[in-house]
Amino acid sequence: TTVRKAYRIGFSQCTNGDAWRLAMLAGMQKELSFYPEVTFRMKDARNSSAVQQQQIKEFLREGVDLLIVSPNEAEPITPIVEEAFNRGIPVVILDRRTTSKLYTAYVGGNNTEVGRIAGNYISSLLGGRGNVLEVLGPIGASPALDRHQGLTQALAAHPGVRLVAQVHGNWERPSVIRQLPAVLRAHPEVDLIFAHNDRMALGAYQICKQQGLSRRVRIVGVDGLPGTQGGIQFVQDGILTATMLYSPGGEEAIRTAMKILHRQPYDKENLLSTMVIDSTNAPTMKLQAEKLRSQQQDIQRQQQLLQRQRDTYANQQTVRYVLLAA
Numbered sequence: 001t002t003v004r005k006a007y008r009i010g011f012s013q014c015t016n017g018d019a020w021r022l023a024m025l026a027g028m029q030k031e032l033s034f035y036p037e038v039t040f041r042m043k044d045a046r047n048s049s050a051v052q053q054q055q056i057k058e059f060l061r062e063g064v065d066l067l068i069v070s071p072n073e074a075e076p077i078t079p080i081v082e083e084a085f086n087r088g089i090p091v092v093i094l095d096r097r098t099t100s101k102l103y104t105a106y107v108g109g110n111n112t113e114v115g116r117i118a119g120n121y122i123s124s125l126l127g128g129r130g131n132v133l134e135v136l137g138p139i140g141a142s143p144a145l146d147r148h149q150g151l152t153q154a155l156a157a158h159p160g161v162r163l164v165a166q167v168h169g170n171w172e173r174p175s176v177i178r179q180l181p182a183v184l185r186a187h188p189e190v191d192l193i194f195a196h197n198d199r200m201a202l203g204a205y206q207i208c209k210q211q212g213l214s215r216r217v218r219i220v221g222v223d224g225l226p227g228t229q230g231g232i233q234f235v236q237d238g239i240l241t242a243t244m245l246y247s248p249g250g251e252e253a254i255r256t257a258m259k260i261l262h263r264q265p266y267d268k269e270n271l272l273s274t275m276v277i278d279s280t281n282a283p284t285m286k287l288q289a290e291k292l293r294s295q296q297q298d299i300q301r302q303q304q305l306l307q308r309q310r311d312t313y314a315n316q317q318t319v320r321y322v323l324l325a326a
């Protein structure tokens with residue numbers, strides 16, 4: 001039998017406070033269950049770049065074998081990631097990026113493409129003519145900047161569709177609830193709201209409903225999580241016209257990390273694909289997600305069964321040993 005090395009992985013997460021991040025962690029844990037010899041620790045920076053810098057420093061002091069980092073903001077997290085990389089500690093960047101090429105691998109969506117595909121979808125939805133309001137994430141975070149750039153690139157090809165207003169959100173619903181009413185009053189011409197994630201899109205819907213606009217103004221989000229509070233359900237319920245799939249990538253991050261640690265070939269850029277989820281495919285997506293969930297439960301049951309059999313076997317070996325010794 002081969003003894004597998006007890007690697008330590010440190011995961012610096014910008015926030016662990018929403019369903020998308022919890023899905024990311026669940027994906028990681030699922031993949032990690034195949035590597036019981038690996039010690040995995042997460043530190044949650046709770047949306048603070050200063051806290052995240054400190055936590056990455058702690059990981060370096062503690063001596064991890066590999067770092068996974070999802071940077072809260074690109075600029076402030078770049079130097080400490082470069083330092084880790086220059087010290088020879090492999091770094092997997094997940095979802096949000098730094099501003100540097102000094103990292104071992106990236107796993108996550110192509111956010112420029114998310115914005116571009118959304119922009120093209122929006123333009124055809126509006127029949128090439130209409131006014132768009134954009135609800136952005138903090139542009140210090142790479143997905144917000146990239147989604148915005150992708151959107152404007154796509155809209156540039158459709159001169160009849162204009163970006164007429166912006167709301168700068170912080171990824172969370174309350175930031176939209178607070179700011180959107182005034183912006184909508186100043187811009188009654190808005191036909192469609194593109195929000196950088198489904199939580200902010202839900203906030204936009206609630207304000208539109210309050211102002212009696214929910215029939216007129218269409219809303220498109222990003223993330224497309226399964227589950228009752230996820231974007232797929234929002235599309236099915238008619239709250240959102242569409243959402244752009246943005247996978248959390250937890251499984252892929254651990255798979256890439258393990259390839260790096262085992263010195264197997266790996267790709268530096270691991271881009272997860274996106275697609276439009278609207279009323280035409282939301283039911284299929286929902287069914288698929290439910291099927292995946294039940295398969296995952298089966299796998300867990302099989303793992304428990306295997307563990308029980310291993311325990312029984314270990315007990316029998318002990319009995320045998322005791323009998324032989326007697």
Ligand code: FRU
Pocket residue numbers: 015018020021095096141143171196197198222223246
């Ligand atoms: C989760 C989240 C997602 C968004 C992503 C961008 O924390 O806000 O909703 O797509 O981060 O990094």
